[in-house]
Amino acid sequence: MSVNYKIIDTQKIVDYIISFPNGVSVDDIILYSGADKLRVYPALFELEQSGWVEVLEREELGAPSIVRKKKIKEDK
Known part of the structure; x- marks a missing residue:
């Protein structure tokens, strides 16, 4: 039975983003989430x-630089 590291790393990224409701830099995700750094950008793209995730700022070539969990709009 093989371990699916993509799923494990995506969960680490999700858990890390959740702990910063106002947004977190992708650099911090790479450094501190515990996910493999090569899986961060592909996981963020899928999210x-x-x-699930919204990009607050992008780098010049379009890669996300600051992200947060997408806020759910509540009906009033």
């Missing part, structure tokens, strides 16, 4: 495509 953005799924609507």
Whole structure:
């Protein structure tokens, strides 16, 4: 039975982002989440495509630099 490191690293990234509700830099995610640094950008891309994460700032070439968990709009 093989271990799916992609799922494990994505969960580490999700857990780290959740602890910063106002946003966190991708550099901090790479340094402190515990996820493999080569999996961070692909995981963030998938999380953005799924609507779970929103990108607050992007680098010049479009890579995310600050992200946060997408806030759910509540009906009033």
